Structures are given as structure tokens and as C-alpha cells.
Amino acid sequence: MTTSLWALVVGIAGYQRLAPLPAAVRDDALAVRDVLVDDEHCGYPPANVTLLLDREASRDAVLGALARIAAGAGTDASVVVYFSGHGGRDAGAEYLILADTDPERLGPTAISGAEFSAALRAIPARRVLVVLDCCHAGGVGRLKSGLAEPLYERLTTGRVILASSREDEFSYVLPGASHSLFTEHFLAGLRGGVPSDDGLVRVFDLFEYLQPRVTRDRRTQHPILKAHVEENFPVALRAGGRPEAPVKDNDGFRYDAYVSYADRTPDADWVWNVLVPRLERDGLRPAVSGDSGDPGVPHIVNAERGIRTAKRTVIVLSRAYLADHTAGFENVLAQSMGVREGTYRLLPILLEPINDLPVRLEQLTTLNVSDPARRDRDLDRLVRALHAPLPHRDGIS
Template sequence: MSREIKQEAPVVRKVDISADGRYVLSGSMDSFILWDIMQGKKIQTFHHEDFMSLGIGVAFSPDGKHFASGGKGTKLWDLATRQEIMIFDNDKAASIAFSPDGKYFLYASPGPLPVFLKPKPTMKTFDAATGREIIDFKTQPTPAWEFWAVAYSPDGKYVLSGGTDKMVLWDASSGNSIRTAKVNGVIRAVAFSPDGEYVLSGGTDNTVRLWNAKNLTLVKEFVGHESIWSVAFSPDGRYALSGGIDGNIKIWDLASGSQWKILAGHTGVSSAELGISAKFFPDGKYVISVGDASTRIWNVSTGEEVASMIAFEDGEWIITTANGYYASSPKGDQYLSVKVGGKEYSTEQLRESFYRPDLVNLALSGGSLKELKKVADVKPPPVVAIIDTPKSIDKSDAAITLKVTDAGGGIGDIRLYLNGSAVMLDSTRGVKIVASNRNEITKTYKLKLSSGVNLIKAVAFNADNTMQSTGAVHEITAAFKAIGKPSLYALVIGINEYKNPKLQLNYAVADSDLFAKTLQQGASTLFEKVEVKKLSSTEETTRENILKELKAMQTLNPDDLFVFYVASHGTVDDGEYFLITSNVGSTRTERLKTDAIGQSVFKELISNIPATKKLIIIDTCNAGALGEAIQVAMLTRGMSEDTAMKILSRAVGSTILSASTSLQEALEGYQGHGLFTYVLAEGLKGKADKGKTGYVKTTELADYVDNEVPTLAEKIFKKAQYPTISISGQTFPIGKVR
């Protein structure tokens, strides 16, 4: 799969992995990044006040509690809090390392550049607990770049350094040099074997060398790489890897001396840049590498890329798998393009099919995605244009005409957004064919408008709805006078009793009553009219009746607010999220598709509500077989509920707050309610009004819920509960603080 970065992203030059394989540090020239491999996300970017052309050195402590960063002012950090603990020295550290027992810290500095400044290379060890300098390794006057690379022996007794024309073995306790090996050029990378018997070196003469560690006599040479920037042993000592400026990682069989694997995929690496830096994971099954703007993980046995991680200059990020599934920050997927059928598309256009953080986690944990569809197999989306549509109008509705041209992938759903919120979803394909060109269709939609400027966006999907088109945008100024304040309409649902008695809940109805009452009180003076419709009886909360009530909301106006709240069961099955209604008896997949409300149906109904300000709140429990289904989904490539909510939020242009709790937590409750709804109500009453403006906005409510729910859950249930918060569309006040 071909990718291209569309936003500034720093070239990554240094990398390290924590001893448990969970965390990765990647260093660029003026910053470094901490990644969580287990959760498949970027944790934090750390900026340095200085510029390191070699890249900021990074290293984890052996116990995994701390990490260190080079650059000007070598720093020690606490991993749990990500706070700086101390600064060891102000020299620019090009290479850093912890002793195997974690008690000491070693760094090497080439000294200031350029060469005419007569740099004074330094290499020092410090007490990692106190920061006290222990040894200053003294050297004779040397040319620049004396210390390119350093490494501790596994027993901590020796230090190995690589520099200009030589490699030196040092006594770690005294700082005295023991032995020197001469080479041509500069040694840029050194490493000890796991048993301490051998060392590796690599540098500018394009050769990887295996040496006897005791006397530094040459054992074997590995030729066939361009200028080398990193070397490493596999944990079992059978293999060595090297990374060079040709953009490749080569894995060598140490016994035979032959090349075993080549890992190719980094681009933009040349002699003008630094080469590839790479290391084995602690289990030896994977390799991590950096060298262009990406940090990549490789499967050693297959030689295939598992995932690529990119952090952008503005803080956004994206992780992609080899077949195109991805996890990202809110805007990260806008910055990476992919080629489909020879044409370039934004990753964002694939969001509703390929935004799958759960599958990224599966790939990173060793699972296979080979049987799933690939981005390369996706057919191109159609091309959409808004035609024959006025730019100004003096009434409250307008005819929006679209021309949709098939680009080879057919034509699927068509969606219209008004001021960022979906207000029309057409999945009927009931369109008029243009006689002159059978690849084109046209359709005219009647949209209600807001007074003033209306920004309309139209998108269309390919036939199987796996990829959407680039949005066509049109602006209409409507010069009619708005009458009165907007109104708020809410559909509030709580379901305690189900056809299947095993699904019974204790607090769903009480939660819905609390939310309805709190919303009514907070919104009553803010809107022209507040209409809250509650559904709680078994007759009112069937699939059929809830769908009927949602369809009734299609009469709303663009300036109105729509709030949807439900407390019930929810599950993910066969790759789709289902809201469990009172009529559900069997939770088998085929019955859920007919008896529950599936994500696709829910998305279509919400998208066809004309209100441009929407808030969706879903408080669901996963009990018994349903709870197991969530776990199975995570292990067998099904979509997680968190993923489903985030996809839905972006698709309909609405903010979604959701929580999924276990049966035990749902039955125990808190203060007579479910914890999530209790916190939600407290936020609406005024605790979410951080700015003390007297109003609670949707974004403030989201922040309050996001911060308060995990804290209280940990305190009450001794178990963290993390709500899903996905903000899309417009931000608006939802209530007035009394």
C-alpha cells in the first residue's frame, strides 16, 4: 500500500523499546515521542529546546520505570507521570544507555559542531538515582565525532564505544581503556551480544563486523549494506540486524554469515539524511525501526510490516497496519494519503470502513489481519459536484442538486451536511440517470436552512460504502428572518425489562428519569420550547416504536437542538454495534439484526434529522453473553463499541458521549443510578461549567464526564471505567446553570 504524508512530520532518527515491549520512544532532531504499543496510540510529544542533527537519543531504564533523553541537557524522566526528574549534563548527548542493573547512566557527546570549533568529545557515567557524575572517560586529543555510539556489556563491567577509525573497550568501574580495534571510517553503531561474548559494529565503510568481546579480534564480516547507522543482536543471539542509509534493515544469520531477511519500506532515506535505526523487540519476534517520518514495526519471521506510526508537527498522529486499518487522533487521518487504483485519496475518506483501533491493537499484539479486506482492494469513490443551486435565497429552504459521477467503484450512499452536521442520508439510490452519460446521476434534495450563511457539504460513497468521495462544498445565504429562539427536542429512553428476563437492569429507567428531569430544568429558560419525550415501558421501548419516534424528529428545523439519550444494553456482533431494545429475546447474531437497532439503521435515522446541533448519549451495559461478545469482538476482529461510537460521531456530525459498563457495576449502581448518568446529571447541573459563564456547553460536559467518570469508578468499583467521548459538529449550550 502506497502512502504519502500531507503534513509536516519530523524525521525520526533514534528509537528504543521498554523491557516489557509495551512502550516505544522515538527521537527526532528537536523532540521525542512516547508511544503505547499495547493501546495503539501516541501518549505524548516531548519538545527539546535544542536541535540535534543526529537525533535526540532515547533509552528506557531496565526496570521500565524511567526513560532518558539526549540532546542538550540529558534528562531523566518518570514513565508513570512523564515528569522530568533531573538533568545529568548540558552536553549534547548523541548516544545514551543505562547499565543492566539500572544504577548507572552513560552518555556520549561529540561536542559542539562544526569541526572548526575544536569539539571536545566526552563520555560520562552518572548515578541514575542522584545524578552524581561517577566517571569521565578521558581521551587523547581526537578528531570530531570520537563518540558516535556506546553500549554496556550484559554484566555491566564494560563499556564499548565507537568513533572515528576505532572501537574502544573500557572498564566501566575505572574508566580506563582496555583494548582498541582499528577500522576504516567512522563506527556509528555498537552492540554486545546477550551472553557478552561478542560485539557488533557498523559504520561508514558499509560493513557489519562481529568481534570477540574479550580481545576485540575480528570473527566475521557481513557485506552488502550501505553506510550503517544501527546494529543489534536478537535476544537469542542467533541473528544480527543492521540499518543503513539505503532505507533497509538487514537481518543476518550469525552462524552462516549470510543475509537471512531484508525489511524494506522506509522511504526518503538517502546519503543526505541519517540511516535506519532499528532494534529487536524483547521477545525477538518483531523489529522496530525509524529513519524517515515513520516508526515501523516488522514481523521477523515473515519480513512483513505490521504497523507504521507517524507523529505530525502539530501533535496529531496516525498508526496504520499494512492492509490499511488505522487508529488516529481526531485529525491524524487527514494528513496521510493512500493510493487506490492509481489515484491518491485521503485516509479520512476510508474512515467508516478502515478506522479500526481495535484491529490496530490486534495487529500490534500479534494477531493476523490477512483474511480481512485491504485498502488496495477498495474501489474508488464517485466524484460529487453541487450544480444548479443558488448562492442566495430569501426563504427557509432550498433545492440542492447533485451530480454524482461513477469513477469505477459504483455509487452508494449520498450524504448531505449542513453547517457540519448530517441532515440527509440517501441510501435508496433512487436517482435520475442522465441520458448523455450513464456513469452520471443527478438528484435534487430539499433542505431546510438557517437564517444567514449555510455551509452545505455533499459526499457520496462507492457501491459497497467502503470509501467516500471528497466533499463538494457550497455556500447559501438565506435572507429570511428567524422567528424566536430555537427549541430543544429530546428523546430519552430507559429500558429495565426485556423479553429475555436475563437482561433485566435495575437503574436504566431511573437514569433516564434523572437525565430527562435535569435536562428539562437546565434548558427551560434557554430555549423557546423544551420538549422531552420519555420512553420506559416495554411497549414504548421496542425496536419498532423507537424507530417511529426517531423518524418523527425529521420535522425539526436546522436551528433546533436534538438530544438522544438511552440507558440499555449494547453489544457489538458481526462487526456492527447493536442497541438492545425491550423486544429482544435471543442475542444470536441473526436475531439481533432483525430485533435490535443496528448501527447502520441508527446512523441513517440520526443523519436525516434536520437539526444541525445534536447530542447523542448512550449508557449501555454488557451483561452475560453480551459482555462476552465485546471481549470476543476484541479478539476476533470484531469492532469495539468505542470504535463504533467514534465512527458514528464523525459520520453524523454530532457529539457522542457513551459508556459501556459491566453487569456488576450496572447492578450495583451509585447513589441509586448508573455512575455514568449520575456524573452526566451533575455536570448538567453546573459542575461542568468550568468557565463559570452560567451555561453548560456540550464540550464542557464532555470534558467533565471524561475526567470524572474514571476517577469515581476507580474509587467506587476499584476499577477504571473510561467513557467514549467523540466531539464532532457544532458546540452549543445545552443548559443554563441555576
């Protein structure tokens, strides 16, 4: 990686005027710093990485560290800013809450969204990733206040903002875990989990890796990414810069299945709690509609890319699915692609009894998991079909 690498890592568990947060907040920040400076992983020069924990993370210290990055990082640098702690809101304004913040005087003692945005804009680097882990809950029973999505929109000019959850959700520390759920997968991605054929961890690939894993482990937590950039830029070395063979099978497919479903209960619960774990347990590589693809790119583009790079498209049929226009686009696209190629790409699963399927879907052999007597057998059939080569319309695989 020829660009210079800079980072600021902030973790605040001990506040002077607020109740303490879980130790996982501090451990998250320490682990992020350690993986960034590890030559076997991200390869950041230790001198370019500032770590601020608890009392060290004052308003002046954080702004000063951002100013040092602005002074040292050139336009071709890659910069990561990681913040784990409280966010706050007052009179419509958003704030990062620092160790010395007075909750009765947020303006002069916290860092407002406008100040934070200005500090980021002062960094000349064209590749800046801001990671905000601003809400913890779950096994430890304490919460961090989150930040509203309009703030992320203001911060994204030339930047990528990765947040641990939606503004109306909590970010969880699972019972017995040493790290927050979000940061656990963020770290795993930086430690080599993100596939790469050029030895680099790229920003959208990192999100594509961690987002479905976080949501798989906690269905009510959805990391989000806001971006106004023109490239999938690198944020770190992968495994010290060692490239990995492209993640494709012998037929050139990146995924075994693209899962198209209606993203609402109970369909989403079944997909994430039953279908995806079963496919992964059997060594298959699923991509899930809405949780794969490049953030900031129109869904129609990401859907086409996911369906094209997956061997089969699995559609989870329900009444909600048939009423969903996005889902309809996906299954029509997959079926049309199969017609052009002379293959059968579409594999339907019936999640609930439906007597009036569209003719183009009714003609396909459908697996039925709505019937308890057939559920396990048809899931086995699904796994076998996804492991097998694509069937061709001339009857020859």
C-alpha cells in the first residue's frame, strides 16, 4: 500500500460526569489500535495512530489529534477515525460526548456535529473512514446514547461514515463477550476476514463483511454506512499485505446463493435465524438481499451484481414477498438472466401456503418449508441443489 496511513482511536468508558460504560468500550478501542498497528494485519505506523482512552479523551485532546492528522496526512493518505462512547442531542444539535463533557453545558464541553464535520473537512486525505460505535446494550445492561442519521449525512462529503446501528436501535455487547458485537466483527474483518485479491481491505468490502454478521447475531441491530465517494478505497493492509485468491468457485461464482426475501417479520426472522445459518453450516456462501453490495449504490445495481455473481437465486415466497416491488424486481431479473443463459437460476421456497402464485413462478418446482412434514427434507434438497452445478435447459449440467 503506497499511501500513508493515519488513525485516531477513542474509547471512553469512564466519564467524569456520567455513569461509567462497560469495560468493553475501552477494550474495543484498545483492540482496534492494536490491529491497526500490527504489521501482520493492517500495517499502520504506530507513530501515526493516536489512542485516547477515558480521561485522555477530553474535548481538547480529540480536536488536537484530528488537527495533527490534518497537518500530517496528505491527499493520498487513508485515515480511520474510530469513536466508541456516548453521543448526545440538545436543541436539535448532535454531539460527541467526551470524558470531560458537562451534560448541562454540551455546547462548550462536547464536540458538536458541526465542529466534528469541520475537523474532518480539514483533513486533506481523500480516503477517510469514520467509525461511530455510539450505543451499547444487551448483556451488560447499560446504554450509550446514539446519534441521528442526519448527522451522518452532513459528515459524508468525501467521507465514509460507518455506524454500529440505526438511530432507533441499540448496539449490543452479548453476554460474556469481551467486545461489542459490532466491533467484534469489525476487528475480524481487519484481521483477515475480508476477502481480497490485492492484499488490501477496502471500505465497502469491510461493510459487506461485517453488516450481515452483526445482524445475523442480533436481528435488531443493523450497522449502517453513509458514503459520498467515487471509489471503494483501501483502509488498511489485509494480513500484512498478502493477497488472497479470489473468492470464486470453479465456475466463477462469488456466492452459491443470492437470497431474495421480504425484509419484515416473520420472513426476515426465518431468513436470518434459520436459512442463512443452515446454508453457512453446510459450507455454502449466501449473499442476502439488501445486506450485500456497495453502500451508496442504487439497489437495482447491487441486486443485479449480487444475482449475477451468485450461482442461484433463492426466493423466499410469502404474501409479503409477492407484494414487495423490490423483491419482484429481483426474481424477474434472476429468471430473465437464466433465460438468456439457458440455465435455471431461480430456486423458490414456499414460506407459507399460497394458492395464486404468478404463472412464471408457479411453473417452477418449489420447495415447501411451510409444511412441518416437509420442512427438513426440503431444506436438505435446497442444500444439495446449491452444491450442485447449475442445471441447463437442455437437461445437461
